Amino acid sequence: xxxxxEILRKKKIKVTPQRMxxxxxxxQSKFHPNVEMIYQKLKPDFPAMSLATVYKTMDVLKKVxxxxxxxxxxxxxxxxxxxxxxxxxxxxxxxxxVDVDHFPLEELQDSLLEKVKEETGFNILFVQLYFFGTxxxxxxxxxxxxxxx
Amino acid sequence: xxxxxEILRKKKIKVTPQRMxxxxxxxQSKFHPNVEMIYQKLKPDFPAMSLATVYKTMDVLKKVxxxxxxxxxxxxxxxxxxxxxxxxxxxxxxxxxVDVDHFPLEELQDSLLEKVKEETGFNILFVQLYFFGTxxxxxxxxxxxxxxx
DNA sequence: TTCATAATTGATAGCAGTTATTACTTAAAA
DNA sequence: TTTTAAGTAATAACTGCTATCAATTATGAA
Ligand SMILES: [Mn+2]
Ligand SMILES: [Mn+2]
Ligand SMILES: [Zn+2]
Ligand SMILES: [Zn+2]
Numbered sequence: 001x002x003x004x005x006e007i008l009r010k011k012k013i014k015v016t017p018q019r020m021x022x023x024x025x026x027x028q029s030k031f032h033p034n035v036e037m038i039y040q041k042l043k044p045d046f047p048a049m050s051l052a053t054v055y056k057t058m059d060v061l062k063k064v065x066x067x068x069x070x071x072x073x074x075x076x077x078x079x080x081x082x083x084x085x086x087x088x089x090x091x092x093x094x095x096x097x098v099d100v101d102h103f104p105l106e107e108l109q110d111s112l113l114e115k116v117k118e119e120t121g122f123n124i125l126f127v128q129l130y131f132f133g134t135x136x137x138x139x140x141x142x143x144x145x146x147x148x149x
Numbered sequence: 150x151x152x153x154x155e156i157l158r159k160k161k162i163k164v165t166p167q168r169m170x171x172x173x174x175x176x177q178s179k180f181h182p183n184v185e186m187i188y189q190k191l192k193p194d195f196p197a198m199s200l201a202t203v204y205k206t207m208d209v210l211k212k213v214x215x216x217x218x219x220x221x222x223x224x225x226x227x228x229x230x231x232x233x234x235x236x237x238x239x240x241x242x243x244x245x246x247v248d249v250d251h252f253p254l255e256e257l258q259d260s261l262l263e264k265v266k267e268e269t270g271f272n273i274l275f276v277q278l279y280f281f282g283t284x285x286x287x288x289x290x291x292x293x294x295x296x297x298x
Numbered sequence: 299t300t301c302a303t304a305a306t307t308g309a310t311a312g313c314a315g316t317t318a319t320t321a322c323t324t325a326a327a328a
Numbered sequence: 329t330t331t332t333a334a335g336t337a338a339t340a341a342c343t344g345c346t347a348t349c350a351a352t353t354a355t356g357a358a
Contacts, residue, residue: 069222071220071222073218073220089265089269089271089273091271092274098269098271100265100268100269101268102264102268115251116238116249116280119249119250119251120238120247120249120280120284120285121284121285121288122238122240122247122280122282122283122284122285123282123283123288124238124280124281124282125241125281125282125283126280126281126282127278127279127280127281128278128279128281129276129277129278129279130276130277130278131265131269131271131273131275131276132273132274132275132276132277133271133272133273133274133275134271134272134274135269135270135271136269136270136271139270139272
């Protein structure tokens with residue numbers, strides 16, 4: 001039995017094929033997909049599945065702590081099965097979301113969170129760090145376009 | 150003439166009472182309001198103003214760089230006339246958004262942005278750092294509630 | 299295995315925030 | 329002034345998401 005099944009059963013949450021399928025898409029890829037992307041990817045295997053089920057599944061997986069939600073300022077949200085604290089960079093041109101692995105978000109939490117707690121009096125639950133810009137691929141395309149004009 | 154008027158005129162953007170009013174609300178407060186809050190605050194002075202005008206004004210002010218947009222994961226967006234890079238902390242209980250002034254977001258940009266650029270190949274335009282938790286006021290209320298039960 | 303039951307699913311209506319459209323109005327250049 | 333490009337108000341339309349509910353299914357007790 002997979003780890004996710006145990007986690008769900010322990011919380012009296014039913015293990016359904018839809019939930020397993022959604023989680024496996026997230027676990028396999030570094031894609032940070034949104035609900036619509038997940039829905040489209042599952043369509044071949046689950047042609048009857050409703051978009052509402054994907055939304056509800058994201059909610060369940062988030063609540064049990066198996067995934068994290070990213071908000072890069074598009075309409076909808078992105079999801080990530082990598083729950084270790086790490087930051088992300090977003091391409092404003094093509095919408096790509098990439099991990100920034102070597103950025104010290106974990107150290108930051110340990111060393112500076114206490115300072116922010118003191119300054120604000122807040123009880124801090126988590127931190128999100130986003131970089132915004134344009135990805136190498138988009139930059140290359142733009143250069144080519146400019147060179148040919 | 151105010152600085153904002155010059156900036157708008159220089160870009161051939163008309164200076165209207167509605168735009169000035171929206172900007173002055175943001176400039177005066179540390180409130181990080183959303184569109185609805187701004188709209189309600191302007192109603193007494195501009196009873197005829199449309200919500201759509203507030204939306205369009207936010208867009209204009211953002212594009213000319215007079216304000217920044219914050220996304221704390223509510224439905225809508227928050228706005229800030231303080232455009233110097235700084236991070237924010239959000240109370241998940243009451244929705245308050247507070248500046249984290251002493252957090253080294255500016256230093257972070259100077260010292261570590263180059264590293265992230267190298268790692269990802271992205272051209273980085275800006276950074277957003279959000280802390281999430283519960284504010285002192287909400288924490289006190291909760292304590293009182295628990296003590297009396 | 300079978301069955302009872304509560305949880306989940308799929309379909310769809312509804313909602314909130316936002317954007318597009320359009321006829322009327324106005325700021326500001328000539 | 330007059331002209332006109334830009335802006336405003338009102339509102340329809342769109343989008344991401346949630347609520348509702350009848351039909352289905354996972355789970356565990358018998
Ligand atoms: Mn990630
Ligand atoms: Mn601020
Ligand atoms: Zn890109
Ligand atoms: Zn609070």
